[in-house]
Amino acid sequence: MPTSVQATADLLRRIGLFQGLDADALAAVVQAAHIRALPAGSCYFFQGDPATQFYVLLEGRVRLTQVTAEGQQLILRFITRGEGMGIVAVLGAMVYSASAEALDACQALVWEGMAVAVLMEQYPRLALNGMRLLAQRVREFQDRLRELATERVERRVARLLLRLAHQSGHKVAGGILIDLPLSRQNLAEMIGTTLYTVSRILSQWEAQGLVETGRERVVIRRPHGLVIIADDLPGEDEPRA
């Protein structure tokens, strides 16, 4: 736990789920939490386990993956600092839909789902914030579903890279580094295409100076160029029709 209840409260105040709570509510929320640290490679929870605990990540990065019935692993999303995971624990009688693997040494605040449910009954603002968090997830998955169902692969790759950059990009010399361990195979799985297709597109973009890729590493050199592809805008060199 950070040095004091106050320090933890200050931290939580910046997180969507806890916004707008008064000092009393925030103190009650902090009192109900404890800290769970995990080394890289361990899991906070596993797909299919009864969802009993809700987490807010304080340090590190977590990968949420689903394994299909055939054993194929699919990255659902990444969780970064300040994001929640396992919110369904609040609802009772549900299972985790994905496994949550720590990619670094991680620290998370953890609450018993039922304790959060009690807090939500006491401080309804917390429940409304929980709804907002879930509504944002619904939007995100709706968007990805629409992209997957209707858009050509090149746009899907561009959108995925921009989304990941938005979530966990860092400015580096020469562009924005996507600070997540992502192989080309992972990228392909996240947008429902083949390794071959992703490699072809990234090589082409690399030749055009749009991105720079290495082993599990992507730097976006010209974000505006990717936005043009993602939104299917006329390119800088193409005259508008």
Next chain:
Amino acid sequence: MPTSVQATADLLRRIGLFQGLDADALAAVVQAAHIRALPAGSCYFFQGDPATQFYVLLEGRVRLTQVTAEGQQLILRFITRGEGMGIVAVLGAMVYSASAEALDACQALVWEGMAVAVLMEQYPRLALNGMRLLAQRVREFQDRLRELATERVERRVARLLLRLAHQSGHKVAGGILIDLPLSRQNLAEMIGTTLYTVSRILSQWEAQGLVETGRERVVIRRPHGLVIIADDLPGEDEPRA
């Protein structure tokens, strides 16, 4: 409005969002609602409009569609009797992510989103139910995303038909009628494939006696046969390896 507050309360008690509310809470919820009837072809709300109202469908069927930037229309899901739509209206400052078109003469209970937010602060159980509703949507879209990203087309068609049958199937002579206006083009869009592929699969299944299709009409004649395809189980005639 049904004949009395009591009749409406009895109806709402059977709907997930209102489960577990006491009589006082339920009465307050009913008092805040009014009825909005729409003829077939009209819309309860449009994609991109500020989300101000939340609905629970009492009669008829509603189609939620998104139009992509290119003008392609995608059916997100159907809403049937007892289901909610536009829950984001409760959160304020959001827009509807889809348009909601009445497929029949429809009746819906409608609440101002902000009035529901106030009720949720007053009756936190309502907010927890709202979270549950959104969590179920997250699951549904996660499942569809995983299917789209990883499964072969035949399984996706089988799963889609089974999901639609579960939501709005009616027993008829010779099978289960999916009671939704669905062209083969619609089916193709919902699972991200082509009209040609869907037509080829349905024709094959029709020849095998699994389904019977007509204009905007599908009857599942052997649901178990579709389950075998959806779950990739060994067929009845194939020996297990």
